Amino acid sequence: xxxxxxxxxxxxxxxxxxxxxxxxxxxxxxxxxxxxxxxxxxxxxxxxxxxxxxxxxxxxxxxxxxxxxxxxxxxxxxxxxxxxxxxxxxxxxxxxxxxxxxxxxxxxxxxxxxxxxxxxxxxxxxxxxxxxxxxxxxxxxxxxxxxxxxxxxxxxxxxxxxxxxxxxxxxxxxxxxxxxxxxxxxxxxxxxxxxxxxxxxxxxxxxxxxxxxx
Amino acid sequence: xxxxxxxxxxxxxxxxxxxxxxxxxxxxxxxxxxxxxxxxxxxxxxxxxxxxxxxxxxxxxxxxxxxxxxxxxxxxxxxxxxxxxxxxxxxxxxxxxxxxxxxxxxxxxxxxxxxxxxxxxxxxxxxxxxxxxxxxxxxxxxxxxxxxxxxxxxxxxxxxxxxxxxxxxxxxxxxxxxxxxxxxxxxxxxxxxxxxxxxxxxxxxxxxxxxxxxxxxxxxxxxxxxxxxxxxxxxxxxxxxxxxxx
Numbered sequence: 001x002x003x004x005x006x007x008x009x010x011x012x013x014x015x016x017x018x019x020x021x022x023x024x025x026x027x028x029x030x031x032x033x034x035x036x037x038x039x040x041x042x043x044x045x046x047x048x049x050x051x052x053x054x055x056x057x058x059x060x061x062x063x064x065x066x067x068x069x070x071x072x073x074x075x076x077x078x079x080x081x082x083x084x085x086x087x088x089x090x091x092x093x094x095x096x097x098x099x100x101x102x103x104x105x106x107x108x109x110x111x112x113x114x115x116x117x118x119x120x121x122x123x124x125x126x127x128x129x130x131x132x133x134x135x136x137x138x139x140x141x142x143x144x145x146x147x148x149x150x151x152x153x154x155x156x157x158x159x160x161x162x163x164x165x166x167x168x169x170x171x172x173x174x175x176x177x178x179x180x181x182x183x184x185x186x187x188x189x190x191x192x193x194x195x196x197x198x199x200x201x202x203x204x205x206x207x208x209x210x211x212x213x214x
Numbered sequence: 215x216x217x218x219x220x221x222x223x224x225x226x227x228x229x230x231x232x233x234x235x236x237x238x239x240x241x242x243x244x245x246x247x248x249x250x251x252x253x254x255x256x257x258x259x260x261x262x263x264x265x266x267x268x269x270x271x272x273x274x275x276x277x278x279x280x281x282x283x284x285x286x287x288x289x290x291x292x293x294x295x296x297x298x299x300x301x302x303x304x305x306x307x308x309x310x311x312x313x314x315x316x317x318x319x320x321x322x323x324x325x326x327x328x329x330x331x332x333x334x335x336x337x338x339x340x341x342x343x344x345x346x347x348x349x350x351x352x353x354x355x356x357x358x359x360x361x362x363x364x365x366x367x368x369x370x371x372x373x374x375x376x377x378x379x380x381x382x383x384x385x386x387x388x389x390x391x392x393x394x395x396x397x398x399x400x401x402x403x404x405x406x407x408x409x410x411x412x413x414x415x416x417x418x419x420x421x422x423x424x425x426x427x428x429x430x431x432x433x434x435x436x437x438x439x440x441x442x443x444x445x446x447x448x449x450x451x452x453x454x455x456x457x458x459x460x
Contacts, residue, residue, distance in 0.1 A: 003230060053319060055459055077325040078230060085316025091255045092248070103244030104324040106237030153228040184228040 002064060003029040003078070003153050003185050005050065010059035012045055019045055020205055023059070029153070032176055032186045034194060037205035043189040044084060044158055046205065050187060051081045051156045077106075080152040082160055086143035090132030094118055094142045097131060098149055105150035117149040118142075122168065137163040147175060153184045161192040241326045245334040252311075253342050259307065260342050263300035267347055270296040271354040282359035289358035290368070290419035294412055297347045297372055301379045302404065304343050306397050308335065308387040309454070318391070322458055329447035332454065336384045336446070344376025364422035367432075374435040375415040381439075381446035382407045388453035411438055 007025040011018065019042030027033050035043045048054045050061070052068060052075060061068035063075040088097050098114045118127055121141040131139055140163050147155065155176075161169050173194060176186045180199040194200060253260055274292055275285060312318040321331055351372050352365040360368065386404035390396025418431035 003228075051323065053322065053458060055455075073325055076323060079323065081320070081323050083316050083319055085314070085319075087316035087320045089248070089252060089311075089315060089317060091252050096248070096251065100244050100248045101320070103237075103240045104320070104326065106241065106325065109240070151228060153230055179228065182228050 003183070004062075004064055005154065005185070005187075006062040006065075007050065008060045008062070010046075010049065010057060010061070012042060012049060012054075012057045014042070014045065023203075025050075025203070027185055027187065029183045029185050030180050030199060031201055032180045032188065032194070032197075032199045033201050033203060035187070035189045035203045035205060041206035043205060047081075047156055047158050047187065047189060051079060052076065053081075075154075078152055079154050079156060080146060080150060081156045081158075082143055082146070083158050086140050088131050088139050088142045090139075091130055093128050094123055094131055094134070094145070095127045097142055098145060101146050102149060105152075107150060113149060117145040120148045121145045122171075135163075137165060137168065140164055141168065144172065147179075155179060155184065155186045155188075157186065157188045157190075159189055159191075161190050238326050238330060241324065242330055242334050245321075245331050246338060249335055249338040250341070253338065259304070260346075263304045263343050264346055264350060266303055267296050267300040267350060268354060270299075271357060275357060285359045286361055286423070289355060289360045290364070290416045290423065292358060293351050293355060293360075293368060294372070294375075294416040294419070297351060297376065298379060298408055298412055300347055301343055301376055302383060302401060302408075304339070305380075305383040305387045305404070306390075306400055308339055308384055309391040310387075313391045313457075318454070319458060322454060328451040328454065332384065332388070332450040333443075333447045336380050336450070339384065340377050340380040344380055345373060347376055348372035360419075361423050363425075364419050367422040367428050368419045371415045371418040371432060371435060374432065374439055375411045378411050378435070378439045378442045379408060381442040381450075382411075385446055385449045385453055388450045388457060390457075391454070392457040411435070414438070 005025070005027040007023060010023040010025070011021040013019065023046075025033075035046055037043050045054065049057050052061075052072060063071040068075065088094075089100075092100075095111075095114055095118070098117060099109065102109060102114065115127065118124065121144050123138060123141055123145065126134060126138065131142055134142070140160075144160065144164075160172060164172060169192060176188065176194075177197055177199060180186055271293065278284065278288075309318060312321065322328060324331070348369050351368050352360075355365055355368055383400075383404050386400045387396075389403065390400045393399065414431050414434045418428050418435065421428045421431055
């Protein structure tokens with residue numbers, strides 16, 4: 001088994017407008033793929049298609065060289081998706097939020113690792129406050145703690161830098177690079193300029209046409 | 215902390231998972247527990263249908279007539295219709311909060327079967343809406359001069375029936391979760407499917423009052439629940455996928 005996500009002549013239409021057409025992708029272990037484009041160019045839609053949430057597209061998706069429909073279970077147990085909405089319950093504490101995610105990931109319940117994950121994203125001391133009382137950036141950090149808590153090889157992150165402060169951005173960027181170097185794979189949309197590195201690859205969407213470059 | 219060191223170590227290579235292992239029971243209980251905690255922290259939402267039920271039943275003797283004979287004749291139907299509407303009232307919020315804060319898409323992306331996780335959410339709805347309604351109904355039955363001997367049947371029929379109502383209603387809630395104002399559509403979708411439950415539920419209480427056998431009615435309610443338990447989770451899962459696609 002290997003980490004490989006492929007798309008063949010992917011196309012998606014919204015409101016009589018092609019967001020993208022004839023998009024071929026081959027994403028392998030050790031890569032950070034940044035999806036770029038202006039607002040409304042279909043970045044989130046592409047990420048949702050690639051994370052198996054939208055079925056309304058043309059073209060074929062392959063995971064581990066098998067069609068996505070057959071490989072869906074294997075794909076989902078290797079995927080960590082962070083969407084636009086952080087998926088953090090305001091009435092629950094960060095610790096309780098992570099408890100649920102840990103259980104969903106099929107991991108044994110382990111409180112020490114939840115504390116460690118929260119400390120890792122700079123939320124030490126906020127474990128037992130309702131998440132609704134935290135700032136937007138801190139709520140985003142609760143979601144980001146899942147990157148530490150539930151290790152998965154494929155990360156699909158939609159605007160993960162939103163509301164995060166400068167130090168947090170640098171730390172997260174390092175985390176992405178570290179993940180790719182350890183053989184993981186990151187698919188990310190962001191308006192924040194990532195520091196160029198050997199692992200980084202770009203996909204540009206927008207204006208109906210697109211170019212895939214390195 | 216030594217146990218977590220391996221997990222956090224920056225050097226450890228990522229591991230590729232094969233097919234998902236077990237963990238379904240863990241995920242089911244975690245979802246059940248999370249939703250129970252969430253609703254118990256927002257008590258007004260839990261109280262809303264119960265207060266509605268109490269107010270409606272209190273108003274009927276005032277609006278119609280305090281005559282015990284008249285009230286006793288219509289009591290089974292009144293109690294059942296009021297409980298059904300109270301349960302419907304709380305359905306709209308079943309998946310709404312999850313949809314808004316993004317945890318619904320996370321629920322759909324877990325490798326666990328969605329139908330089972332949806333069942334956990336429905337179970338919480340029944341525990342905090344259907345079951346309390348069933349326990350309250352005998353108390354409110356006193357106000358409607360419900361004849362002695364039918365109180366037990368009323369509670370049992372409501373407990374069984376409201377579980378079916380929660381399951382069927384959740385299909386509608388899942389279908390309308392992506393819409394801004396799904397409330398009216400939800401009622402239109404769900405109410406026709408509620409009718410069999412209402413007929414046999416109210417029928418059971420009626421039969422208890424007339425001294426007929428109630429077991430036939432309760433057995434049919436049980437059968438409806440069994441069918442709903444098997445089919446509804448699959449329908450809820452499919453509906454959620456459609457809603458999130460839109």
